[in-house]
Amino acid sequence: MSQLTSRRGLLFGTAAVSAGALLAGCTSNEPKEKEQAADPQPAADDKPGKPVTIGFAGPQADHGWLAAINSNAKSRAEKYEDVTLEITEGSNDTAAQIGQIETLINKKVDVLVILPADGKALTQVGLKAMAAGIPVVNLDRIFNTPQAYRCWIGGDNYGMGLNAGHYIGEKLKDKSDARVIELAGLDNLELTKQRTQGFDDALKNYPNIRKVARQAAEFTVESGQAKMAQLLQAQSKFDALWNHDDDQGVGALRAIEQAGRDDFLMVGGAGALSAFQAIKQDEGVLKATVLYPPTMAASAIDLARALGQGKGVGGLAEFEIPASLTLYSAVVDKTNVDQYMSTGFE
Structure with a gap:
């Protein structure tokens, strides 16, 4: 042979x-x-x-x-x-x-x-x-x-969004008129669309929750900081944030700290060590991240x-x-x- x-x-x-x-x-x-x-x-x-x-x-x-x-x-x-x-x-x-x-x-x-x-x-x-x-x-x-x-x-990009949405949904299920925002990745990537679709589908199970804003970043620290700053300026009050990517989340957390905001919970994505450490310390808004291992x-x-x-x-x-x-x-x-x-x- x-x-x-x-x-x-x-x-x-x-x-x-x-x-x-x-x-x-x-x-x-x-x-x-x-x-x-x-x-x-x-x-x-x-x-x-x-x-x-x-x-x-x-x-x-x-x-x-x-x-x-x-x-x-x-x-x-x-x-x-x-x-x-x-x-x-x-x-x-x-x-x-x-x-x-x-x-x-x-x-x-x-x-x-x-x-x-x-x-x-x-x-x-x-x-x-x-x-x-x-x-x-x-x-x-x-x-x-x-x-x-x-x-x-x-x-599982769709599952990533789905699980992030369900986690946030369970945390906010008893709050009336809950508001959430989303910091997505690159919108020209199919994976970003799938993550958003999963997130949106999960939120359909929670009629008390509305997604009120969404910004697409670029999976970088710099873009995460810039786009998060824009979201914070536009949204004076919301209850939860889902960020698609822990790398850009480093920048997002900088913008949140600079704005002096701590009135919401944040869920990240992917599984960076810095995210795990922040979750363990439990001293800020970041409470969970969804793995993309x-x-x-x-x-x-x-x-x-x-x-x-x-x-x-x-x-x-x-x-x-x-x-x-x-x-x-x-x-x-x-x-x-x-x-x-x-x-x-x-």
């Missing part, structure tokens, strides 16, 4: 049952502490097996969450004696990232893990890898067609290793790894923040 034929077999279901590939934070609505660790421990099937070279390509780590994606992938790969990780420099330029992935294809890596800067724009290179017999684990930002990947794993990169390495070794996922009856895995957006507040503290990214 040729190398190409054997690789193509992995794409279409010749994998064997295995206890391997524990998926950190993917398989439970109540993740255990061990599954959420920033440096997750390998699964039960961590005994060295067939050597696997994994190519990893992501965007430029110009954001705390993206930097955490890279560090989770690297640290997970280092846990396995049988895994060699070929990681690219990372780029937000579509052409540059395509070139980096094509280099990995030409090197004939066993499996590719790709977090595309733009899923639509990079679909063709995913298709090229699959056609070459290299299974692709598509991380978070999804390609346009399932033919471009063997498995997708990522966060970067541990998905560690789980992607597990999936890639399983594909390269012809294994399935422990705890599932199927012979093959699933076609998709959506992470759960857990709410972290002072009741459970200690459990998640080690997962916080800087």
Whole structure:
């Protein structure tokens, strides 16, 4: 059997049952502490097996969450004696990232893990890898067609908004004419629209709550501070704020402090260490954050290793790894923040 034929077999279901590939934070609505660790421990099937070279390509780590994606992938790969990780420099330029992935294809890596800067724009290179017999684990930002990947794993943007809305709704359910505002991310991203839609859908369950204002920021500290200052100036009274991203939340909290406001509760998003620390101290408006866990990169390495070794996922009856895995957006507040503290990214 040729190398190409054997690789193509992995794409279409010749994998064997295995206890391997524990998926950190993917398989439970109540993740255990061990599954959420920033440096997750390998699964039960961590005994060295067939050597696997994994190519990893992501965007430029110009954001705390993206930097955490890279560090989770690297640290997970280092846990396995049988895994060699070929990681690219990372780029937000579509052409540059395509070139980096094509280099990995030409090197004939066993499996590719790709977090595309733009899923639509990079679909063709995913298709090229699959056609070459290299299974692709598509991380978070999804390609346009399932033919471009063997498995997708990522966060639940709609669920993130939904859980933020329900948390705020439960806190304000007994308050008449409650008012909430929203500090969103980049409005040209589909994920921002999904987060807002989930939030709005959750609030429909609470007829006493109205969303009275919304501003879109840019996932940066500076934009968070500027847009939050505008919201505070326009809204003299509200009861809760949902901020889509903990990085821009650093700026939002600066604006709140400068304005001397403490008459509302704030819920963040993603799971930055600074947010966890503020929640634990419980001395300000930030009371909770909704996870978008970067541990998905560690789980992607597990999936890639399983594909390269012809294994399935422990705890599932199927012979093959699933076609998709959506992470759960857990709410972290002072009741459970200690459990998640080690997962916080800087």
